[in-house]
Amino acid sequence: MGDVGEVGEVSEPPQSTRTLVLWCPDWAVVAAGIPPQVPAAVLVANRVEVCSAAARAEGVRRGLRRREAQARCPDLVVVEHDPGRDARAFEPVVAAAASFTPRVEVIRPGVCAFATRGPSRYFGGDQALAVRVARAASRAVEATTGTEGCEARVGIADGLFAAALAARGSRVVATGESAAFLASLPVVALERPELADLLVRLGIRTLGQLAALPAADVLARFGPDGAVAHRLARGLEERPVSGGTPPPDLVVSRELDPPAARVDTAAFAAKALASELHERLQGLGLSCTRVRVEAETEHGERLSRLWRHDGALTAGAMAERVRWQLDGWLRGTAGEHQDCEPTAGIVLLRLAAEEVHTDQGMQLGFWGGSAEGDERAARALARVQGMLGPEGVLTAVACGGRGPGERVGFVPWGDPREPGRPLDCPWPGRVPAPAPALVPSPSMGAEVAGPQGDSVRVTARGRPSSPPARVSVEGKAWKEVTGWAGPWLAEERWWDRRAHRRRARFQVVTGAGTAYLLALEGGRWSVEALYD
């Protein structure tokens, strides 16, 4: 029971780093370029994730369904959830903070933090630093999003958790006062809804009441998560400071030749790099909670950012952060921070694990024997992607649609398998089963002739001008038609002028036994699919 004893000790000195947190409220809405006076909300899985102050004033709350939110506020502007956009727009704000100190950590898009020890002495105290950072950040927000009245709030306190809460009220908490500052806040501030709910039912309503409990009892009753919450409530860091700096070989880098000018090329290299670092960490039994991503261009420009994550960063999460960072950098950001836009392609990528902890490990399923084979297959496919590029290996995802080509979407291997169009809609006019085994893309040109040699057309009433008698594919020899059916008319997206398509489909079998799915669109015949 050594662990319990360690956690239970109250003797450890308060080792919290004095931290400044820069918080942009409702970032996802601000990043979409919506002015604060417009009620707007960002939805994830049909529930409100973030909403603007104007929407909140109308009664929209986080967690509401779309319909409920729109009922409370009929003018609500609904914005699509896009973490990439949020991170991209946040880049100039981080750059503004980085002009005060180089070691800025991005907690998530909308929140970043740095240790104040050096900059605060240079700029004449915490209060003065906070004012300067807030002003610089607000200017950066307004310049990137082009909207007036967006604010950035700054809070300083001992430890990241207290500083983040201080930032909500734009407060500077004096050294050593963090525990007192936290004491009056409700337990909901822990952002652990289940635990907070339980604590409130037990009569523990404020962080002060939680902090007053003995640490060992909290661990025994609420488990490791409760122990972390207890540490936070006492104004300590989330984890006991461990190990110090990681060994120097926890840095992986790759030179890109030719230089990567596009985000996806660099992100693909970063994916391999992230799994390499992850493997090395795994070998040492460590997990990483803070990673530094550095990129260098041909002209020697550098961009380096620290990313923090509450749980352990997986290889995928690391790669995602690299992508966000490069997205913001390579696409360039408008306004006064134009100087941070690179002038050449990226030649060097480096990932460094900055903060590591002993990995708590994961228990594999007792009967799950296929994990090894899955991992081997994933490695082989990544190797082929290395040879042919990320789009060289695809995976098919079933999605909604009418034609055989529309009912399957292809995404690069390793990307999320999400159907492009919803599957559960009725899709009237769908081509019936069996599905064709060959769907050439782009479709092949064809000619269809009637018994008198005239080209077959479809009349306004949806009837063929003459029965198809012969077919020629891509200008090759004419083949006799032995059976045909159609036309099956499909009028798609008539409400959208650009996406509107009107097609007539025919199934045709030739004397040689080949079956085609032919489509007539705008007077041109094409082979949409082959029943091979």
Place this chain on the structure above:
Amino acid sequence: MVLPQALTEPALPEPELRQQGLHRPGLRELAGRARPVSLARERVLPVLPAFCELLPDGGLRRGMTMTITGESHAGLTSMALALVAASSAAGSWCAAVGMPALGALAAAELGFDLSRFALVPAAGPQWATVAAALLDALDVVIVQPPLRVRSADARRLSARLRERGSVLLVMETGGRAGWPEPPGVRVSVREARWEGLGQGHGRLEARRVEMAVDGKGTASRQRRARLWLPAPSGGVERE
């Protein structure tokens, strides 16, 4: 303590033994006794019931090359997908190399698990390297090679197959030069006839094909059968 020579001499390099926890002789002996026995049926990937009696081992034997030949557009692609469908549904990893027009929906209808099915549509001149890399780790790889296959490539792939225990399906459409090595099993498809389509009415419902299987060793006796591919109710059935 002095141990007999046979026990102290490690068969594997030392670090590897240590990693597996087998650097102690007693443990090694125990591991040998407890090692799972590989059964004959584990060396054969399952196929749909309609194919069981037609294929020499009642399935796709690991390490074999299978060619699928016939006139182009006579059902070769469907045949290849149908042969692999059952093992994909059973959890095998599959890939198709050099088939840019492959209809993944048809594969899904036959029972493929699309999340374990990788497509390399345009491998180009690197197709043999790509196929070799995939054969290393995946269970079944379907390949449509370019016009000419070098016999060195074919030999290398066959050796890789035997070593790793995967299955290679080669599409030999009409007009292309064949696979230079004699395949383990050759499946030929002929006389495809679609049913269900009239003159201006009906729809494509089912197709009859004649399938012939021959090859090396146990497969040398030719077996023929008439199949529904697909059957009117979907899937594959013997006529």
